[in-house]
Amino acid sequence: SQQGEEDPQALSIQEGENATMNCSYKTSINNLQWYRQNSGRGLVHLILIRSNEREKHSGRLRVTLDTSKKSSSLLITASRAADTASYFCATDRNDMRFGAGTRLTVKP
Amino acid sequence: DTAVSQTPKYLVTQMGNDKSIKCEQNLGHDTMYWYKQDSKKFLKIMFSYNNKELIINETVPNRFSPKSPDKAHLNLHINSLELGDSAVYFCASSQDQTGSGEQYFGPGTRLTVT
Numbered sequence: 389s390q391q392g393e394e395d396p397q398a399l400s401i402q403e404g405e406n407a408t409m410n411c412s413y414k415t416s417i418n419n420l421q422w423y424r425q426n427s428g429r430g431l432v433h434l435i436l437i438r439s440n441e442r443e444k445h446s447g448r449l450r451v452t453l454d455t456s457k458k459s460s461s462l463l464i465t466a467s468r469a470a471d472t473a474s475y476f477c478a479t480d481r482n483d484m485r486f487g488a489g490t491r492l493t494v495k496p
Numbered sequence: 497d498t499a500v501s502q503t504p505k506y507l508v509t510q511m512g513n514d515k516s517i518k519c520e521q522n523l524g525h526d527t528m529y530w531y532k533q534d535s536k537k538f539l540k541i542m543f544s545y546n547n548k549e550l551i552i553n554e555t556v557p558n559r560f561s562p563k564s565p566d567k568a569h570l571n572l573h574i575n576s577l578e579l580g581d582s583a584v585y586f587c588a589s590s591q592d593q594t595g596s597g598e599q600y601f602g603p604g605t606r607l608t609v610t
Contacts, residue, residue, distance in 0.1 A: 421598065430500070430586055430601030431539075474537060484599065486531075486539040 392420070392460075392477035392487040400493040407464040409490040411477030412457075418480050420453055422462050425474045425489065434462075434475075469496045499523050500602040502587050508608045509577055517572045517605045519587030527551075528570035529599065530562060531586040539586070545570050577609045 395410045411420070419438045423431040437444045437453045437460065444451045450463040464471055474489040500521045509515055521528060529544040543562040544551055550562065559575040574581060587602040 423601075428604075430603050431588075431599075432601070433598045436598060476539065484541065486541075488536060488538040491537075 392479045392485065394475065394477055394487045394490040396490060397488070398491045398493070400495065401467055403467060403469055403494055403496050405467055405494075407467050407471070407492055407494070409462045409475050409492070411460045411462070411479075411487065413460075413477075413479045414458065416455075420451075420460050421478045421480075421484070422449075422451060422460075423476045423478060423486075425476065427473070431476060464492075467492075467494045469494050500587055500589055500600050502585075502602040502605050504605060505603065506606050506608075508610065510610055511577055511579060513577050514573070514575045515577060515607070516574070517585055517587075517607075519570050519572070519602055521568055521587075521589040521600070521602075523589055523591070523600060524568075525589040525591045525600070526567060527590050527592065528564070528567075529588040529590075530570065530572050531588065531601075532556075533584040533586060533604070535583070543570075543572075574607075577607075579609050582607055582609045 392411045392413045401407050421436045422434045425431045435446045435451050437451050448465045453460045472494045474491045476486050476489045478484045478486045503518045527546045530542040531539050533539045542556050545564045561573045563571045584604045584606050586604045588599040590597045590599045
């Protein structure tokens with residue numbers, strides 16, 4: 389399985405601070421994706437980074453990928469209360485595998 | 497317009513019953529999936545369908561059977577429900593046929609077996 393594992397399991401910060409979540413995986417991948425899940429909702433795709441990319445930005449999101457360490461990080465800058473959600477990484481080779489997520493709480 | 501929809505949103509039933517969850521996508525995607533999310537929020541793929549053909553079949557009990565009448569629909573039928581089947585089930589779709597592309601998720605169906 390190329391299942392991603394997020395770290396930490398839970399993160400609580402104040403509004404305006406940056407939030408960093410990490411993902412580790414075990415085998416080679418084609419790409420890695422990050423998703424957000426608000427409570428009681430389905431997952432929403434945030435960003436995809438390919439195995440030959442090292443960094444990608446999308447608005448306040450910054451994703452890095454280190455294939456030598458088999459790890460990725462998601463940085464959310466200037467966090468807002470609306471960023472409160474669970475964040476999942478998903479890795480793939482022939483199919484996509486999700487981890488258990490990082491639960492982020494942003495306090496206003 | 498809803499991209500991926502599921503019905504019902506909540507389903508409470510007794511052990512031993514048979515139930516179905518419906519999923520529809522209006523994105524014109526070729527591949528659809530079913531995931532199970534347990535109480536610890538771990539999301540596990542169960543099935544995917546590409547053009548009516550099963551391309552992933554995880555080691556789920558054969559009490560679970562996906563049915564796809566057309567490429568816009570992938571329903572999940574569950575026979576002889578057990579307590580351990582209680583979870584949130586998500587349907588998803590993607591244009592990519594390899595499972596590597598962005599997936600669009602439905603809102604989920606919370607199944608409670610009593």
